[in-house]
Each structure stands twice: as structure tokens, then as C-alpha cells.
Amino acid sequence: MTFYWFAQAVGVLAFLVGITSFFNRNDQRFKLQLSVYSLIIGIHFFLMGASAAGSSALLGACRNLISMRTRSLWMMWLFIILTPIVGLSHFKHWVELLPILGTTASTWALFRTRGLTTRCVMWCSTACWVTHNIWLGSIGGSLIEGSFLLMNGFNIIRFRRLQLRGIDPFAVEKKAPVG
Template sequence: MTFYWFAQAVGVLAFLVGITSFFNRDDRRFKLQLSGYSLTIGIHFFLMGANAAGSSALLSACRNLVSMRTRSLWVMWLFLSLTLVMGLSRYQHWVELLPIFGTSISTWALFRTRGLTTRCVMWCSTACWVTHNIWLGSIGGSLIEGSFLLMNGFNILRFRRLQRRGIDPFAAEKQAEKKASEGRLMSEPRA
């Protein structure tokens, strides 16, 4: 197997990890799998010689993991700042602003939203990346992000239909979050 095909195989692996992430109803598993995708696609970009894209993907992997542990505003602002500094210092054409915007809104969503809202904002972010990748002429990037757009869009509609029927597709996640918050309150010392 040549190095080129090895790099492409890593890209296909990233595609498989990423495409299945939007089936998760649990935000924690969703973010964990999205981190795995970002890490894998980052490695793919580095192997293909696209170092700026690789760096951005690795930053996204870190951001996704950190957003599982904290919803702190200062951490969110740190990742937004890193995204803007790295992106705005390297862009040369207005279309390159789309992924910067997409990454910024997905950073906000991962730290400040939950459930269906997170997925809707991520869908908008993906639309920015698809547009950019088509403009760039990236076949693999366009296919991966296009698939994300379709799969996440399909799941948004599915989750919304469940909500209209009175079924909360994110109920288990909300219960786990409530128990964790009650556990923290019980363990705090009383004054």
C-alpha cells in the first residue's frame, strides 16, 4: 500500500466515524464521536500535506472534548479566539471566511446549547464547510461534509417528528444531567 492510499484510507475511516456520530441522541457520545472524527480527519489532512486544515481539525477535536467537561464561557471564548486568530490570519479569499464562521458557531453550540439546537447549529456550520469545500474543489471534503449535511438533516427531522408526537428523544440525556447535578449538590459542604 502506498503512502497516498494509506492517507486516503485514514480519510475513509474518518468518514465512517463522522457519519455515524449524528445518530447519537446523547450529547456526550455525540461530542466524543465528533472528537474522534476530528482527530482522524486531522491526521488525514496532515498525511495529505494540508497542515492548516489538520491543525484546525485537531483544535476542533480538543474543543469537542473540553466542551464535554465544561460549559464555561471563558473556555468557549478561548476556543473562539483561537479559531478566529488562526483562521483570519490565513484567509485569502472571502469564501475562506465560511469555515471560520462555521467553526465559530459550532464552538458556541457545543458550549451553550443542547439536544436538537446543537444539531441544528452544527447543520448550519456544515453548510458553510460544504460550500467552502465545493469552491475549493475538494472532492473528499465535499463528500464527507455533504454526507454530514444529509445525515444530520435527516436526524434533525426525525428528532423533531418525535418531539411533535410528545416523545423527547433527549430524555435519557436530560435525566443523566439532572442526576449528575443533584450529585454535585449533595456532595457540596453545607454552610
Template sequence: MNLEWLAQGVGIIAFIIGITTFINRDERRFKKQLSCYSAVIACHFVLMGAWPAGMSAGLNALRTLITLRTRSLWVMAAFIALTLTLGLAKLQHPMELLPIVGTTVSTWALFRWHGLGMRCIIWCSTVCWVAHNFWLGSIGGTLIEASFLVMNGLNIIRFRRMQRRGIDPFRVERAVIEQASARADGGRAG
């Protein structure tokens, strides 16, 4: 088996892992599954020789897990700086800018947004990844990101319709964020 087939096989595994990511309303499960997908797709890109995309996806995996613990602006800035530094260092073609832009945008979204807003921003980031993966010839990468585009888009519409009917699809997520803020404020006051 040659490296191309191995790389495409790893991409298909990433597709299988990632296909259900965006149906999660629970932010913790969403982020854990997204992180797992990102780690596997990073391996795929490295095997394909797409270093900027591999580094961006690898940073995505780590960054997504870290956002479960903190939404610190300093940590966000560090990940954006790492994405730009590592991604731009290996840049060989203008299309390789797309995963760097996508990762930067999604980093901002995961650290500063939640709920529907976060999903909308990540949808825009996904457009960058779809275009890059198609250009690269990544079968699994193109399939999964195109699936993310459709699934996340449909879930954005579904969640928005729920909100219009007075249903909060992110009620649990919002409660967790409020509890974390209250603990942080209590820690600062004491």
C-alpha cells in the first residue's frame, strides 16, 4: 500500500469520526468529538504532505480541548499566533492560506462565542477548509468538511427555528457557562 492510499484511508476514518459532530447540542461533547476529528484529519494532511493544513488541524485538536477549560484571551491569542507562525512558515501555495484563515476564525469563535453564534462562525471557517481540501485532492477531507458545511448549516437553521418558537436549544450549555462565570467571579471576589 502506498502513502497516498494510507493518507486517503486516514481521511476516510476522520470522515467517519466527524460525521456526527455537529448534531451535538452539548458543547462539551461537541468539542471533544471535534477535537478527536481534528487530530485524525491532522494525520491525514501530514501524510498528504499538506503541512500548513496538518499543523492547523493539529492545533485545532489541542485548542478545542483547551476551550473546555478556559476562554482566556491570552490563550486564544497564543493559539492564533501559533497558527499563523507555524502555518505561514511552511506555506507553498496561496490555497494553503485557507486552512490558516479557517483555523484562526474558528479559534476566535471557540474562545469568544457559544451556541448558535459559535456554530455560524465555524460554518464560515468550514467554507475555507472545503475549498482547500478539494484543491488538495483530499477525498476524506473534502467529504467531511462538505458534510460539516451541510450538517452544521441545517442544524443552524433548526436551532434558529427552535429559538423563534421560544425554545432554547442551548439551555444546558448556557447554564454551564453561567455557573463557570459565577465561580470565576466568586474566586476574584475572595
């Protein structure tokens, strides 16, 4: 297997890990699954020579984990400032601005929004990433972000319909005690 195909295989692995993340109604599980996905796809981007995207993805993984513990404005601003600094230090082509923009928007969403709003901002962020990944020629990255775009879009519609019927799709379900 050549190095190129190894890098593509890592991207496909990221696709397999990340495919179900937007089905999570629980924000904590959603963020944890996105962190694992971001770590693997970041490695894929570095292997593909896309250092700006790799840096943005790895920062995104750290950001997702930290946003599970705090919604601190200080932490949000730290990641919003770090993303363009780290990403632009590896910048080579204008399309590489898209992952930086997408990561910045999703940082704001993960720290300042919940539920449907988070998923809507993440959808816009995903549009930036899918454009970049198609340009890069990343098979796994294009598949996963394209899938995220579709799945998250369908779930946004589904969750909004539930809200219009008076059902909160993001309410934490409590199990009845056994016994």
C-alpha cells in the first residue's frame, strides 16, 4: 500500500467513526464523538499534506473535549484566537481558509449555543469543510463531511418538526428506576 492510500485509509476510518455523531441527542456524547472523529481526520489531513486543515481539526478535537467541561468565554476566545493563528501559519491556498472559518464558527457554537442552534451552525461549518475536502481530493474527508451535511441537515429538519409539535428533542430522557 502506498503512503497516499494509507492516508486515504485513515480518512475512511474517520468516516466510519464520525458517521453517527449527529444522531446523538445528548450534547456530551455528541461532543465526545466529534472529538474522536476530529483527531482521526486531523491525522488524515497531515498525512495528505494539508497542514492548515490538520491543525484546525486537532484544535477542534481539543476544543470539543474542553467544551464538554466548560462554557467559559475565556476558553472560547482562546480557541477562536488560536484557530486562525495556527491555521494561517500553515496556509498555502485560499481554499485552506474554509476549515479555519468553519472551525472558528463551530467553536462559537459549541461554547455558546445548545440543541438545534448548535447543529445549524455546525451545518454551516460542515459546508466549509466539505468544499475544502473535495478540493483536497480527500476521499474519507469528502465522504464524512458530505454525510455530515446531509445527516445533520435531515436531523435539523426532524428536530425542528418535533419542536413545532411541542416536543423537545434535546430533553434528557430519564429512565424509570428498576425494581
